[in-house]
Amino acid sequence: MKNGSIVLQVFRGEDSAGQEVRFEVPAVEGMVVLDAIHYIQANHANDLACRWNCKAAKCGSCSAEINGQPRLMCKTRVDEYPDQEIHVWPMRTFPLIKDLVTDVSWNYEVNKQIPGFTPRPNEPVPYRMLPEDTERVYEYRKCIECFLCQDVCHVLRNHDDKSLYYGPRYMVRIAGLELHPLDTERRTGLLHGKAGVGMCNITKCCQEVCPEHIKITDNAIIPLKERTTTDVYDPVAWIGRKLRPRRDELAAGQPTGALGTVRAPQRFAVKDVIRLKSGDRPMARVGTVLPDGRLEIWVLKMKGTQQHWKGPKTIDASDVINNYGPLDHAH
Amino acid sequence: MTETYETRTTDVLVIGAGGAGLRAAIEAAAAGARVAIVCKSLLGKAHTVMAEGGIAAALGNVDPDDNWQVHFQDTMRGGQLINNWRMAQLHAQESPDRVYELETYGAIFDRTPDGRILQRAFGAHTYRRLCHVGDRTGLEMIRSLQDRVVQLGIEVHMEVTLTRLLKDGERVVGAVGYNRIDGRFVAFRSKAVILATGGWGRIFKVTSNSWEGTGDGVAIGFDAGAEVLDPEMVQFHPTGMVWPPGVRGILVTEAVRGEGGYLKNSEGQRFMLEYDPKKKELSSRDVVARSIYKEVQAGRGTQHGGAFLDVTHLGAEKVKTKLPSMYEQFLRLADVDITKEPMEVAPTIHYAMGGLRVEAETGATTLPGLYAAGEVAAGLHGANRLGGNSLSDLLVFGRRAGAAAGAYQREVALGSIDERQVAEEQQLLLLPFSVDGKENPYLLQQQLQQAMQEDAGLARDEKGLKRCLNTILELRQRAARVRVPGSRRYNPGWHTARDLRFMLTIAEAIVRAAIERRESRGAHWRLDYLEKDSALGRVNFIAYSDRGSVKLRQRPVEPMPAELAKLFEEPASKAPAPPEARRIPA
Numbered sequence: 082m083k084n085g086s087i088v089l090q091v092f093r094g095e096d097s098a099g100q101e102v103r104f105e106v107p108a109v110e111g112m113v114v115l116d117a118i119h120y121i122q123a124n125h126a127n128d129l130a131c132r133w134n135c136k137a138a139k140c141g142s143c144s145a146e147i148n149g150q151p152r153l154m155c156k157t158r159v160d161e162y163p164d165q166e167i168h169v170w171p172m173r174t175f176p177l178i179k180d181l182v183t184d185v186s187w188n189y190e191v192n193k194q195i196p197g198f199t200p201r202p203n204e205p206v207p208y209r210m211l212p213e214d215t216e217r218v219y220e221y222r223k224c225i226e227c228f229l230c231q232d233v234c235h236v237l238r239n240h241d242d243k244s245l246y247y248g249p250r251y252m253v254r255i256a257g258l259e260l261h262p263l264d265t266e267r268r269t270g271l272l273h274g275k276a277g278v279g280m281c282n283i284t285k286c287c288q289e290v291c292p293e294h295i296k297i298t299d300n301a302i303i304p305l306k307e308r309t310t311t312d313v314y315d316p317v318a319w320i321g322r323k324l325r326p327r328r329d330e331l332a333a334g335q336p337t338g339a340l341g342t343v344r345a346p347q348r349f350a351v352k353d354v355i356r357l358k359s360g361d362r363p364m365a366r367v368g369t370v371l372p373d374g375r376l377e378i379w380v381l382k383m384k385g386t387q388q389h390w391k392g393p394k395t396i397d398a399s400d401v402i403n404n405y406g407p408l409d410h411a412h
Numbered sequence: 413m414t415e416t417y418e419t420r421t422t423d424v425l426v427i428g429a430g431g432a433g434l435r436a437a438i439e440a441a442a443a444g445a446r447v448a449i450v451c452k453s454l455l456g457k458a459h460t461v462m463a464e465g466g467i468a469a470a471l472g473n474v475d476p477d478d479n480w481q482v483h484f485q486d487t488m489r490g491g492q493l494i495n496n497w498r499m500a501q502l503h504a505q506e507s508p509d510r511v512y513e514l515e516t517y518g519a520i521f522d523r524t525p526d527g528r529i530l531q532r533a534f535g536a537h538t539y540r541r542l543c544h545v546g547d548r549t550g551l552e553m554i555r556s557l558q559d560r561v562v563q564l565g566i567e568v569h570m571e572v573t574l575t576r577l578l579k580d581g582e583r584v585v586g587a588v589g590y591n592r593i594d595g596r597f598v599a600f601r602s603k604a605v606i607l608a609t610g611g612w613g614r615i616f617k618v619t620s621n622s623w624e625g626t627g628d629g630v631a632i633g634f635d636a637g638a639e640v641l642d643p644e645m646v647q648f649h650p651t652g653m654v655w656p657p658g659v660r661g662i663l664v665t666e667a668v669r670g671e672g673g674y675l676k677n678s679e680g681q682r683f684m685l686e687y688d689p690k691k692k693e694l695s696s697r698d699v700v701a702r703s704i705y706k707e708v709q710a711g712r713g714t715q716h717g718g719a720f721l722d723v724t725h726l727g728a729e730k731v732k733t734k735l736p737s738m739y740e741q742f743l744r745l746a747d748v749d750i751t752k753e754p755m756e757v758a759p760t761i762h763y764a765m766g767g768l769r770v771e772a773e774t775g776a777t778t779l780p781g782l783y784a785a786g787e788v789a790a791g792l793h794g795a796n797r798l799g800g801n802s803l804s805d806l807l808v809f810g811r812r813a814g815a816a817a818g819a820y821q822r823e824v825a826l827g828s829i830d831e832r833q834v835a836e837e838q839q840l841l842l843l844p845f846s847v848d849g850k851e852n853p854y855l856l857q858q859q860l861q862q863a864m865q866e867d868a869g870l871a872r873d874e875k876g877l878k879r880c881l882n883t884i885l886e887l888r889q890r891a892a893r894v895r896v897p898g899s900r901r902y903n904p905g906w907h908t909a910r911d912l913r914f915m916l917t918i919a920e921a922i923v924r925a926a927i928e929r930r931e932s933r934g935a936h937w938r939l940d941y942l943e944k945d946s947a948l949g950r951v952n953f954i955a956y957s958d959r960g961s962v963k964l965r966q967r968p969v970e971p972m973p974a975e976l977a978k979l980f981e982e983p984a985s986k987a988p989a990p991p992e993a994r995r996i997p998a
Contacts, residue, residue, distance in 0.1 A: 095901060111656020111746065123854035127905025128898030132454070134622040137662045137741060139551065140457045156744055178593055179902040189455065189570075197563040198518030207471075207512040209527040215520045219545070222520065222552060226456055261518065 087159050089117055091129070092170045095179045101168065102126075108159065114169060115143050115154035118181070130180040138292060141227030145181050146170040151229040151290045172232040185228055191247045194275065198258060199266040214262040220300060221257030223293045226250065230287035230297055236280045245402065246277035249287035249297045256301035259308065269305075269312035278305050279356065279403025349376055349404060356403040357396065368393050376401070414835040415842075417588070417597035422448040422567070423821040424814075425587060425602035427574050427629060430458035431550075431803060432786025433608030434557035435510075435810030436775075436817070437566050440606070443818025448567045448600060452592070452624055455568050456558045459610050459622050460806065463550025464665035464737065466532060466542030467807075468800030469507035473524055474531045475539035480504040482538050485979050487801060490536050490696050491765070491794020492934040492944075493980075494642070494952055497972040498772035499792040503801070503808050510807035511543050519556035521545055533670045534799045536696035542800040547665050547737045553803060572598060573628070575910055576837040577605065577636040577782065578829055584636060584781040585827025588834050590841060592907065595900020597838055601829055603821035604781050606813050607633055611764040611787040615915045615922070617858075617865035619761040620652055620663035629788040631914035633768045634921070638777040640955040641790035641967075643918065644925035645765035647797055647935045648870050650675075650700035652760025654718040659745045661760040664721065664738060666799040668755075669693040671734050673723040675704070676754065677712035683719070698796045698935045701759040705870055708758070718758030723750055759870055763802060765793040765935065766922075769954065775813030781820070781827075785813035795934020844909040845900075849893025853908040856894065860887055860912070860919060868923050873940040877927045884919050891916060920962045921955035928953060928964060 087108050090101040104125055106117045115133055122129045133143040136155045143154040148168050159167060175183035200208075230249035231237055237248050247255075255268050255276065272278040281302050288297040295301070349355070353367040355378070369377040379392035424440040426433045429451035441447045451458065470483040483504035488495055511529065515521065521543045522530040531540045545552040561568065574589035578599065588599040609629025613621025634640050651664040669675070675693050677683050687703040688695035695703075704719045714720060723731050728751035732739055735750075742748040742755055767790035768777050775783045786806045793801065844853070860883070867880035891912050896905040931945035932938050951966040971977070 109657050112658045113745070116658045122904060123852070123858070127852065127854065127896050127908075128903040130902035130904060134453055134457045134459070134624060135462050136622065137462065137659075138744070139548070139737070140453075140461045140622070142453065142457050158745075182593075182902050185454070186570075193562055197559050200516065204516075206516060207528065208515050210520065210523060211527045212523045212525065215523055218520055222545075222555065223548065225461075225551065226454075258518070261520070264518075 087112075087117065088166045089114075089121070090166050090168045091118070091121065091180070093126075093129070093180050094177065097177060099177070099180075112159045113155055114145075114147055114152075114157045114159060114167060117159060117167070118154060118169070130178070130182045132182055139225060141225030141292070144172055144227045144229050144232065146172060146232070151232045153227060153229070153292050156292055172228065174232045174234070174238045175228075187243055188226075188228055188231060188248075188250065191251055192254065195247075195251060195255060195258070195271070196266045196268060198261060198264055200263045201265055204263055208263060210262045218257055218260050218262075220295055221253050221260070223295055224250065224253050225293060227292060229290045229292065233286045233290050235282070235284060235286065236277075246280035247275075249281075249302065251276065252278060252281070252305055253295060253297055253301045256305055259305070267312070269309045272305055272309045273313050273356075273403075274362075277403065278302065278309055281306070282404075349398065349401075353404055355401045358400050358402050359396075362402065365392075366390065371395070374398050414831055415597060415838055417599055417834065417838075419599045419601055419829070420448065420569075421601045421826065422446050423602060424448075424604050424606060424817045425450065425600045426606045426608060426814075427587065428458070428608035428610060428786070428788070429455055429568065430460040430608060430610055430786060431553055431557060431806030432788075432810035432813070433458070433606070434554070434561050435807050436606045436608055436783075436785055436814035438557070438560055438564065439811045439814025440818040440821075441564050441566055443815055443822075445818045445821050448569060448602070449561070450569045450572045450574055450600065452571065452573050452628075454570050456554055458554060459624060460550045460554045460803070462620065462622070462663060463553070463803055464547040464663065465534060465667040465670060466544030466549045466800050467507070467511060467553065467803035468534070468537060468541050468798065469511045469543055469804055470504060470539070470541060471508050471511065471529060471531060471543065472539075473528045475541075478539035478541060481979055483507070483541065484976070486537055487792070487798060488794070488980070490796050490798040490934075491792075492796060492949070493794065494933070494949065494969050495794030496772055496791030497970065497976060499809070501976065502772060502812070503792055503804060506808045507804035510804060510811065514553065514556055514807065517556040517560040519545075519552050521552070532667065533694060535666055535669065535694045535700065536691065536798050537800065542667075542670065544667065546733070547667050547735050549803065573907065573910070574600070575628070575632065575841065576833065577632050578833050579636060579779075580827035580830065582637075582780055583827055584779050586829060587632070588837050590900070593902055595903065595906070597834075597841075599829060599834060601826055603824050603826055604783065604817040606775070606817050607768065607777075607782065607784040607788050608786050608810065608813075609788045611767075612915065612918050613761045613764070615860065615864050615919050616646075616761040616869065617861040618652065618661040620649055620661055621761065626911040626914050627764070627918040628911070628914050629784065630764075630767055631917045633777060633779075633782065633784065633788075634917060634955070634957050636779060636782070637957060638779050638782060639769040640766065640921055641769040642766035642794070642925070642952050643921040643955050644929050644936050644953060645793075645795050645934060646761060646868075646922065647697060647763040647765060648701040648759040649762035650697055650704055650759050651721055651757035652762075653741075653746065654714070654756045654758045655716040655746060662741070662745070663760065663762070664755060664757050665735070666697075668721060668723060668735060668738060671723070671730070672726055673721050674725070675700070676720040676722055677707045678714055678720075679712055681712075683707050683712075696796055696798065697762075698937070701870060702937060704757070704759055714756050716756060716758075718756045720754035721757045722754035724752060724754065727751075761869075763787065763797055765795065765797055766790045766925075773812065774816035775809050776816060781824070783813040783817050785809040795936060841910060843892075844894050844896040844906060847893055847895055849895045851890050851894045853894045853896060853905055853912055856887055856890055857908060857912050857915065860884065860915060864919055864922075868919075868926055870937060872926055872936070872938050874927060877923050881920070881923045881927070884916055884923060888916050888920075917962065924962055924964050925953040925955060
């Protein structure tokens, strides 16, 4: 902040092309980045595109990347960046429309695929639910759909194809539905399949950026992984065991600020449990990781409740949908 | 000449995706209609999301004496008896079912220890009546309705602004506007249109409203010939944030007082004990807002011209569980830990009691085919709205409008679209790209907001109102010369140019009616007429369009039937003890 003014470098552009444009804005006490953007709109660039609604961190519209951090502009004070230029960029996981506005419609399409709240058809109304049962659902229902978690999620950010994983926002939504005391729907099949809960490698970036402080990974994704695993493997022989998804050290150690700089590759190790795309999507275990990145695997065939591992068979890593990490025998 | 535009056909067009619009859409779909929802923002961002305190419904879960008659009386008294009594009655009778129904969509309210919906005290509600989820009730409501809409597969067109209703003779048969993303024109052809566009808080400088509150629905309804009722009645919420300047106007929920917060002046006195010894901090919003204003005028305001709102005596634990987003909001935006220090608050424009005149049962406006529900409609709240009554308003009358439009569309065929009307609107919309002028839409908007804040705000008098009217008329001239740079692709300056016209129309209606209401009643406080005038207490003002200019007339308030009027004659001794005596046990 120099001479009572602040300098913003705001991304301006359409479709995929654009660059930062420098603006100087008079500093006002307690100013947030959105105030500065509004000042620019009113005084320098009437056509500067940005989304905003409530300006009170309740609607989740004004998501952006501020100095590399996914933040709500209405909640980010400019005095957090003393003597620095403030770089404001759109969320880069989504296709750019213009300036700070991106096309987030994919999220709404994903949402449509999740079966909604389904009570018993004869559930008496008004509902009776005990406080201890409802309070555990509140955390998930706090979500304001700012999509910052989607923005920061490595799986979504690093794959142009968003078909493998619904993303943290929708894990939170599903967790809220699954834990609703009166819901009867089972969404673990969806989680295991299309929603791709196994894709998450627990880097916890999403929960670090959540403006509502939802513990997305700890309280939504991990319990859903466990629930999914239990549901999928219970009928066979893995009762009482827990599948622990493998923590990707490379990605875990990466600061959330340095977005897009490090790509977290899908990594495999011996004994990892994986699910394949080909055939009828069988489960398999990794026997050897070949030097060229291909995998030697044993595919699971069930005979009644008996497990049979057929192999070895060599596959390409791209044939893997989910990697659940090694089996944890310690329960 | 008409530029090519996309035409979409549907049975019922719902404009607005807040609580009222979504509830209306659900009901119209249930009636078998094909429904399209159009909203200016993304789905789920509507202003309903900002509602914090709760939804008023006489469930009687916490105070078993509560019933619809008491709720009805509270609403009518709060509105200073110029409300539409039938709306107030339907609202009080039906809101409990609407709340229960919301839970069947997946909403979860805070609960009593035995598993029923918990209710909290709120201003001017006799009993603890507000069903709530901490201080994020609006979010819970909009998310539940949104999920339901998705579950039912209702079509939603996000980021589309409709700027003119299309008429076939007298009948409303659709609407035209533009897609915000690419700026292309789009028309909807429908058998019925439901307006659920919310309020007009953005006309004022200090407001709790989002940018969307530009009164589009009222303005396009007015332009099409519908009547606007009680435009002068604009609610100040007593407690908005004051400092720092960037957050000025952001809402501090009434739940802070509902949970037991005190209002204090700079001398540390709980001044509400003097202004309203009975209801104290939980007096009606108009009374509390004026009290804060008077304290500031008397030199007992805070450093930044407000009052202190103190919850430190409640204990950090309760504050964090019952008011989590307030705690976060002050900590984050104002560096104030509300469990340790008082908040600084001042009145902020919050709600428009006025709006389109509708029929109580159906939400039908005075134009065939056009319905309205929620803040865009008027009548329920009269001269002052009670906290929590707006969320129940959205559900009760959203449902009614949806059902009525759903029934109406079965009786009629699609109307025909008049290309001339579309072309006129296109010309008006495109004007800012070609006009010979230099006016900046944002700066004109700011001037309007400043004028309305100063002269048509909390304290009004004839001189100020007339000055304000002159400013509005001058700004109207200048608005025709607004020029915007850039293309039509997501261009907020261009959007603002059109919004500005809506705002100017409504501002003129507000000020003209405020001049004519030469009395003080509810939210309308005239320094030059401090008393109520019983003759004016029997009329509503109606603004209507006469070839583009704003005209005003009076309409008698409909008298209540005898059995309801009787409720207001009962002796005061039967009134229950003030809420302080009946705090919810911890």
